Each structure stands twice: as structure tokens, then as C-alpha cells.
Amino acid sequence: MASKNININLKIWRQKNANAKGNMETYKLDNVSTDSSFLEMLDQLNEQLINERKEPIAFDHDCREGICGMCSLYINGEAHGPDRAVTTCQLHMRKFKDGETIYVEPWRAKAFPVIKDLVVDRSAFDRIQQAGGFVSVNTSGRTMDANAIPIPKHDADKAFEAAACIGCGACVASCVNASAMLFVSAKVSQLALLPQGKVEARDRVLNMVRTMDEEGFGNCTNTGACAVECPKEISLDNIARMNREFLKAAITSEA
Amino acid sequence: MSILDSKIPEGHISKKWTDYKDHLKLVAPNNRPKIDVIVVGTGLAGSSAAASLGEMGYNVKAFCFQDSPRRAHSIAAQGGINAAKNYQNDGDSIFRLFYDTIKGGDYRAREANVHRLAEVSGNIIDQCVAQGVPFAREYGGLLDNRSFGGTQVQRTFYAAGQTGQQLLLGAYSALSRQIGLGRVKMYNRHEMLDIVKVDGKARGIIARNLVTGEIERHSAHAVIIASGGYGNVYFLSTNAMGSNVTAAWKIHKQGALFANPCFVQIHPTCIPVHGTNQAKLTLMSESLRNSGRIWVPKKKEDAEAIRAGKLKPTAIAEDDRDYFLERRYPAFGNLVPRDVASRAAKERCDAGYGIEANDTNEGVYLDFSSEIKSKGRQAAFAAGNHNPSEEEIISLGKKWVESKYGNLFQMYEKITDENPYETPMKIYPAVHYTMGGVWVDYNLQSTIPGCFVAGEANFSDHGANRLGASALMQGLADGYFVLPYTVSDYLANEIRTGAIPTNTPEFDEAEQRVNDQINKFLNTNGTKSVDYYHKKLGLIMWNKVGMGRNEQGLKEAIAEIAQLKEEFHQNVYVPGASNEMNPQLEKAMRVADFIELGQLMAIDALQRKESCGGHFREEYQDAEGETLRDDENFKFVGAWEYKGDDINNEELHKEALNYEFIKIAARNYK
């Protein structure tokens, strides 16, 4: 097998809690299998720290297969690290060299305050969803038959691609303005592309964008960094679509 | 009389639920805001329940340990969700879905519950489409379907390999709407650590704020537990890292019976184990068995050469491959149910034909080359090319495969560094789902009045083996279409109760239990990490309470786990403090519960002297190695009652299973 072991140096952001001042700490970790995932490597480091009776590093993670959106590390200056179209949990140590020094930091954005070490608070994303990221249909089960409205496959596929967003926040972390446009536009697009979502399209885009601004995310200046780091390859087309939706809504708004 | 009253309504199976529902008590809209309901969990079951109850006007509090309700483990479900829509006109019906589920569960599930599930399955799809869930569609704009194991119809709805994600985001959007409207209050990063009972009824929970470490009291008129399954008792499983049994186990210790704990599903198609630092296993969706063929070499020396890295699977001639599922089960072939497929793979690997170069040589191939060729040819013909070259066929075939399974293939490649378009995937069974769970009656109420249990956390619908694409169906059925009725019926007697105070002895006592446990862990100051013990537990469970079980092994497991429990509590080291974010402390609390549960699983498996579904007792098999059920003696739900710290003292209660509408038979997929 192609697997081998490497030794690495790590510089990791440590911060006791939201109010504490943080700093980068240095660690050395030997015998890391290149088949390990990045988070398995951190597990190994934590095991080492526990055995040395030092405090292990807190980081967010759950599914470890790139779908829950919980893992969120800024590795060597890139959200989710050097590989493309993957989350941190899907990044493998075979992407790193023996003897390499790896820098690990939390997402940095005003709207995502650090809670501890590498863990940040992303509840702002939830609040944006609560402002309009839904179709107002009651859960009676007495809706119309699922096949009553055929949806062109092309639109359904586009909606699905937008809906693939996992809400990880890498787009915000990679943006110089800490803008949440890619995330918000993915939800707006998904629902705007489907007949079920069109009815409320106007209010949705206005409410979600307003909440995004209130939460302290920055403006979009079209640098495109978000789409490069997005693990689900959410397309910039969604931002364009949201801008159109927003403009349409703003023009027709009763104000 | 048994303390287990399943409350199954009288009447014909197809009318039971409708009639019953029509006669349940209601709570008038003006009374609902005076009533509090707690929902623990925001997976498909919890989100849908919280959203529905909030929408009805109850005062709902929902809890999850992740940083957002959208990250519940349901998000990871890949393959699809079943519904008896018969859109493909292949003879599907509610009865057939009901029948397939009972048979798939090897006749160890309740008829009435399963029929209800099949009845509401169609509504789920309607509801989800109305919410904007982007299911896969055909060119005509209508919904597409595929097949899953254990069925001969196409009734599985899907969204590429991300069905769970899309369904959960649908339920999350309904939940978010209610949170925005102020009808549901969401507690992210909170973990329920105990239940509070007042006069025998569930009246609240004790939760720990995982950011500040604060211990909080929350009261309610009813508590719904939708905390998911307990597969992580094996340490390595396809479950998310945080998935745990704590909520379910804590209510068990306070009086809820725990049913069929030994019924665990070991999924045939997961990526094999690669090393000792591995933290979890990754599923490759069952939908792949629609297109992939499972095989090992016919010759042992070929298997050896592959393991040694001297031979490539693509170099093995067609005649030298053993497509063992097609060989043993011609009627269902690669689409036999999961338990059957898993055992067949284990049988081949135990016999020395495994192809993976890990410690145990455990791995078989899942090969897409036949499908790539056949779909490529079809695509060429469809495009008017009736004389395609081999290259054209393969390139078109790969495109087809990518459109169906692209994300799964990518996931596989990222993990293994091998390209499954070119070389067959390597797979092996892994722990995936737990059919057992908290015992509930027809109303999904546990033996604690006012405490309801939904989704994977209950035992209700899947018997001894769950069919693919049925867990998502069950989670949403429970939350959207069952609990709103049955919980309302219970709450109808609570309209005069008034708010439940939290400054009472019952809350004091429950909080004390939690604080005692936390303090004990932080003061043990032993030498080994929590993971050290969790891994040890996992190994005992996998080797002795795994795919093959026998009397001796189970007895050993029971003793070994008792020993492990002692060592764990004496020698674990939990760093940090209680009043801060402390992931090690969270883990320690969970592993303590896994250890106790693990022991009960072994006890339950020992008690069940038969083989059925995922529970394979090596002593009970026929000449061809198939499961031998014992309906005479074991056609019951085994529900355990907690009797104090020594799990050996738990008392077994039996709920007899009656099959009135389905003729019980040997399960045959040949």
C-alpha cells in the first residue's frame, strides 16, 4: 500500500474562551499515517496531549464525511486546507510532506466569534435561515401530490446543486470582506428555481439579505475567493441570481 | 399481566390508524400556547416533530448538541427514502411496502406500526416536495426512483447521494420558520443529561450548556426523545462522532424499557478499516448495489496475490471471479437485504478470500465495470450511435455513473486514493444502524408517561433488520404525522396543569445526579483517555456481539465489559473543568452509558437463542448458513427493565408479536 508515516510540526491557535486572548502554540507530532484524515491527525495529537496531561485542542466536527458542515479549520491560510472540493474532515495527510509545518486556525470573521481554540459560533447562519430560508407550508401532509407540478430537470438539478451547501462558513472565512453572499445566495437560488419557492421569493430575498447585513457580514466585492474554497463547489452564478432577485424585489417593494 | 401494553387499536390493518386518529383527543388552539413540549434531537424525527408541534401552537423547546439543528446525523444519509407511490407502475402499494418491511425485519416488528408507516409514506414525499426538497427528476420533470435491497420494486426517492441532507434541510427549514416565528426556542450546543419525573410523569430535563458548562433545568408537559441510534457503542461505525445513547439510556435508567438492544444492522458496503488511528467508518450507499456487482476471487492464491500487492483486480478474468451474492441468491442477487449481504461477505473473508491488506484481510470488491459498459452502450444507442467503439461506450458509461453516484465516487477517492471508475471499490460490512431502542407503544410513548421516543432512538418499525431507505421514512413519519396526534392526545389531560416549576425536589435530585457524575469524572484523575476505553469496548462488541455471535463469546463479552466498566470508572483521565467547553468530559459521559448498554446488548443476544435478521447466533443456522428463526419461542419483543447499577440484574419483559395480516414464513431471497 502507498501509506507511510510522516512527522510534522503544528502551529495551532489556542484560546481559552471567547474573552481570552489567543495565541499560536507549537506542537510536534510523529508517526502520522498518510492515510489518516486531518481530523484523525488532530485526534492523535489530542491523545498525545492527554497522555502528557495537557489540555487537548477543541475543534468542531461530527459526521467526518463532508456533509454536516461542522468541521471548520483554516489550514495553511486556506479554509478547509490545500485540497479542493473537500471539507477539513475529508482532507487527508497524504497532502502534506514529511517534516512540514502546518498552521491551523479557526474561521476568522466578525460574525463568527471564537468560542474556544478552533471552535467558532456560526449561529448567525441559522438566524439568516430563520428570516426566510423556507417555504411557508404547514406540515399537514395534505399538500398536493408530489408529481402534480412537473419541474424541468434542468431547474431541479440547478436547485439541487445550490441546495448542496452544507453551511460550513468556509466562504465567509475565505472572503476578505467576510461576506456571506455565497451561502445566502445558495438558499435563495434553490428556492427561487423551484415553483414551490417562487411565491415568497420577494420577501425571502429581502429578509435574508437584511438579516445577513444585521449579523455583521461584509459586502461582496466579487473577488470569487469563496467559490474557490467552497467544499461543495457552490457556483458564483448563485450570487448573480440572488442579485437579480434582490433587484427585482427592491424595485417592486412597497417600501 | 405484562407491564407492556402496546395499545394497538382494534380493526382491520388498513383502517386502524385512520379510525384511531379520528378518535384521539385534541387540544384547542387557545390552550396550546400554555403547554410546553421539549424535543431532544433535531434529526429528521426531532426537527419534524418540533416544527409540527410549534406550528400547532405548542410552546416548544428543541435541543441538539451540534452547533446547529441542521447538522444532526440524519444529514449524512445518502441513498434515499421509500414511499409507496407506485409512480413507476411496477405494482407497488401500501400493502407491499408494509409486507416488504415486515419480511425484511425477519418478522420481529409490529404489524400495526409498520402498516401506519407505509400508509403515511406517500404524504412524506408530498410534504417534502412542497417544502422545496430537490429530489432527483426524470427528463419529463417527474420524480425519479431507484431500487434498494430487499424489494423488487422501484420506490426509493433520492437526491443524488445526499438524500438525508436534502430531507433534513427541508425539516430544518420548517423548524427555522417556527423558530423565526417564536414558536420554537432552539438550544444548540446543549446536551440532555437526565430526565425529570414528577409523580411518575416526564416533566422536564437537565441539560448541560456545552459552551459554558452550565447545568440547566427545563420543564415541560411532555418530553420527546429523538436522539438517534447507538451504533457508536462499537467505537467504529458509520455514525457521526457525536452520535450517542445518553438521552435514551438516561430515560431507561429512570424507568423506560429498552427493547431488542441486540438488533444491530451491519451494513455491507462500507470502506474497510485502514489503521489504528481511524476514528470512524464511511458508508458507500446501498444504492450502489443497483449498479455494482460484489465479488471476490474464486482462487485463494489470487486473493493472496492481491493482498500482497502483486495482482490487480482488473487482471482477474471473469471466470475467476466469484459473484457470491448472485451465486447464492439468484432472485435478488446483489440486492439482497443488508444482513444477508454482510454475512455473505464475512463468510468469504473468513474462508480466506478477503482482498484487503489490513490486519484481518477483510474486504470484498464492488465492481462497476459491467454497469459502465451496459449503460454506456445504452447511452450511445440513445444518441443514435448504433455502432459505438469500446472507448466511446466506456466514456459514456462513466458519465452515466458519475451522474448517479458522482459524490460517492468522489468521497471514495478522497479517502482511499483509488479511482473507482478504473478499479473496483473495496468494501466491507460496518456497524450502521440500530433497530433496537427505547420500547414504545403504538403512540410512540415509552413506559414513562409523557415521555415519547421517535426515530432511530425507538425500536418500533424495523424488527431484526431494517430495509434500506426506511429510516428516513420512519423519522419523518414519526415527527410529521404520528406524534402531532398522539402527543396531543396525551396533552389533552394537561390543559389545567399550568407551568411546571423547576425549583422542586425532583429537579434538585436530577440535577444532583448529573453534577455527581460530572464531578466524579473530573476527580478520578486516572491515567487513560476516554477513547482508550471506548476503543476497548468497541473491540469486544465487534468481535463478540457483532456479525456472528455464540453463547461462549457472549458470556465472555458480558464479563469483559463488566471488568472494563470498573477500570473505566477507576482509571479514566478527564482533563479540564466543568464550567467550560470540555469535549473530553462530554465523551466520558457518553462512553459511560455505552459501556452499560454494551453489556445489555450482550445479555439480550445471549437470551435470544435464535437467528433473525441482523442477529446471527452461530448455533442457529441451517445447512446453507442461513438464519434459523425460532418463532415458537422467540416471536416477541424483548424489553429490558433497569434494576440498578449491575446490568446483569435487568429484567426481561416480553411483548408477544401477533401476525394477523401477514403470513409468517421463512425469509427467502433465493
Ligand SMILES: Cc1cc2nc3c(=O)[nH]c(=O)nc-3n(C[C@H](O)[C@H](O)[C@H](O)COP(=O)(O)OP(=O)(O)OC[C@H]3O[C@@H](n4cnc5c(N)ncnc54)[C@H](O)[C@@H]3O)c2cc1C
Ligand atoms: C452514513 C449513513 C447513511 C444512511 N443512509 C440512509 C438512507 O439512505 N436511507 C435511510 O432511510 N436511512 C439512512 N441512514 C439511517 C438514517 O440516516 C438514520 O437512522 C436517521 O437519520 C436517524 O434520524 P433521527 O432523527 O432518529 O436521529 P439523528 O439524525 O441521529 O439525530 C439525533 C439528534 O439528537 C440530538 N441528540 C442526541 N443526543 C442528545 C442529547 N443527549 N442531548 C441533546 N441532543 C441530543 C443530536 O444533536 C441530533 O440532533 C443512514 C445512516 C448513516 C449513518
Ligand code: SF4
Ligand atoms: S457556500 Fe460553500 S463554503 Fe459557503 S457555507 Fe455553503 S458549502 Fe460552505
Ligand code: FES
Ligand atoms: S465533520 Fe461533518 S463536514 Fe466535516
